[in-house]
Amino acid sequence: MIRNNAHQNCFLLNQLISTSSTFHQIGIAEFAFSQSKQPNVFVYNAMIRTHVLCSSEIKSLELYMEMLRAELSATTYTYSSLIKACTIASALRFGEGVHCQISKSGFDSSLFVQTPLIEFYAGFDRIADARKVFDEMSERDAFAWTTMVSGLVRVGDVFGARALFDEMPVKNIASWNSMLAGYARVGDVVSASALFDEMPERDSITWTAMITCYSQNKQFREAVEVFKDMKSNGVGCDAVTMASVISACAHIGALEIGRDMHVYAMCNGFKLDVFVGSALVDMYAKCGSIESSLVVFFKLQEKNLFCWNAIIEGLGMHGYGERALEMFKMMEVERVEPNGVTFVGVLSACTHAGLVEEGRRCFKSMIHDYAIAPGVEHYGCMVDLLGRAGMLEEALELIESMEVVEPNAIIWGALLSGCKIHRNLEIAELALKKLMNSEPGSSGYYALLINAYAEANQWGEVARLRAIMKEQRVEKKCPGYSVVEINGMVHEFAASDxxxxxxxxxxxxxxxxxxxxxxxxxxxxxxxxxxxxxx
Structure with missing residues (x-):
């Protein structure tokens, strides 16, 4: 083009820049644009769109200002790319200015411009402005309807989204998926399941949304069943789906199904990345196979914070407190910055293994070395650790030193458990009084103290506590249950069921x-x- 002086031909230049953007070759596009002496609006449009596609949105906004200085009139194509750039770059004020220019130019009735405007305002939770643009549209396609439904879902207005969804003359799969994601977001599993059953067609996004909905609402067996249906329907899945299903297996202790998921992932070309990898590490640990968890962990070529947290928690859960601390030291050597979840795993590991001194040291290190403010879960671990070791006075002092965080039932319950183990009835009474204020209807804590008095042959106190329970109408503890996996099926057994x-x-x-x-x-x-x- 340069040899034949064709690089000044705006039509050819437009084609070259557009082709470069398809392959994300922004360097070629910028060089070609810089060689043009008088680029027209179509060349500017192509260049603005290229910057949007190549994640340099600010540059596209600068090009628009340059275009205005060149006294070139923008087209609908210009504005649609600009609005997308403002949405991605979170440039609210600039976007509002562009909207004004659209109205002045007479393009505010263009479907090609109005739909990106709906998405723009919805992205800033300006749902009233988005709805105003939508209501003023003279014509609407399925994409415009879906964009508005998605905007309402984004701000949590699922009722409004469903009302609009029901008005849609033609529903595409994207609109169904948006509505399904809305129900999943607010935890309405019943409505999500009903909508899922109504859908005329489903893609991988649909199945993944339903699996995630069940998982997020702790209906893990249903999540696994949906995944089985997904496979039987020949629908492929991605790493997000695999991670959700593997996590569901972890929660229900389905080791056999989890192993099948692992094999499925390997056979279908899934890389052992941080998402699938951390889910597998967590699943194997929670299902009792800490050896497999370690094998997966050390095979991971890349390990993020979630992977380290999962293996530390897994080792601690199985009583390998010292191994968990060694893993924490390895994490520090690898210069992975721990967070509050990491220290919950470390302190919990110390608790399970009875490592009091190490627990104290880690608790202080969390505060002084990493500037992490201890939360109620960290205090709970420390109280549990000290209580199990018989250091009940120190545990009580720690609770009384809590200023920012208010001690809750978990902390007082941990102290009460320690009192029962070491038969310290004086502190146990204090802990129970605190628990009666925070959770007056729970029978579990009363049962702990009753058992402690019974072991000490203080039957008068046993009768007194039972009378209090009767007077305050304390509900009986919910029956416990267990699960067992046989031939890929998970069976649940509850007491008296x-x-x-x-x-x-x-x-x-x-x-x-x-x-x-x-x-x-x-x-x-x-x-x-x-x-x-x-x-």
Whole structure:
């Protein structure tokens, strides 16, 4: 072009710059633009769009000012790119100025300009301005409707978003996904599930949104089931989906399903990045396979803070307190800056392993070396650590020293547990009084102190506490439950619950086992005779 003097041809120059932007070759585009002596509005448009696509939005705004100084009149193409640039660059005032220019130029009725304006105002939570632009549109396509629905979802107005969604003459999959994401965002699982079932078609974004919705609302088994349906429908997934499903497996202890997810990820070309990697480390640790967790951790080529936090928490959970501290030191050597979650894992590891001195040192280091203000969870770990070690007076002093953070039921409960272990009934009474103020309806803490008095043969105090519970109508503790994974299916058993489909068969087997135990004379004090009643 230069040899033939074609680089001054604005049509060819426009084509060259547009092609360069497609391949993100901004250097070529800038050089070609700089060689033009009199670029027209179409060349400017191409250059502005190139900067937007190549993440140099401020430069696109500067080009617009240069274009105005050259007395060139902007087109709808100019304004649509500019509004996108203002949205990405969070340039609210500049964007409002561009909106004024659009109105003066008579382009405020253009669908090509109005839709980016809706997205622009919604991005700043200016939903009233976005709705005004939308209502003034003489014609609307599916993208404009979806943009407005997404804007309402963004500010949490799911009711308004659904009303607008129902008005849409034609719904595309993006609008369905926006509405689904809105329900997931506010935790309305029932509405999200109903909408999911209504959808005429689903893509990977749809499935991922539903999985994430279940996971965020602690319905982990449902999240895993949706993923199985997703695979059976032949829909591919991304790293976000895999991380969500693996995390769900961690919460329900589904090691076998989690391993299948790991194999699936490897067989389908997923790289062991920080997202999938940290989820796998956490899943294996929570499902009891700390060896597999360590193998995955050390295979990770890149480790971010989430990966380190997951392995430290996993080691601490399994009682490897010293290993967890060693991992924390390795993290410091790698110059990864810890956060509050890291220290919760470290202090919890010290608690499980009974490492009092190390716990004290880490707690002080968190405050003085890393300037991290301790939260209620950090104080809870320290009180638990000191309480288990019998240092109840020191634990009480620590609680009384809390100024910024108010001691909650978890902290007083940890102190009460320590009192029960070491039979310090005086401090236990104090802890219970605090708990009665914060959680008056919880029976668990009363039960701890009643058991402590019973062990000390103070039956008068036992009767007094039970009378208080009756007077204050303290509710009984929610029944505990356990889960077991068999052949890829997770079964849940709750105390005094008989709704499992194989309840009769399980009771029959337990009776048979009970009989064999009696024959073997190994059933002394094991309480096996009450197995069926607990089911």
């Amino acid at each position: 008989n709704c499992h489909p194989m309840h009769s068969e399980i009771c029959t087997l337990l009776i048979e086992l009970n009989g064999k135990l009696k024959l073997a004379k190994d059933s002394t004090d094991c309480g096996s005779g009450n197995m069926c009643s607990s089911l």
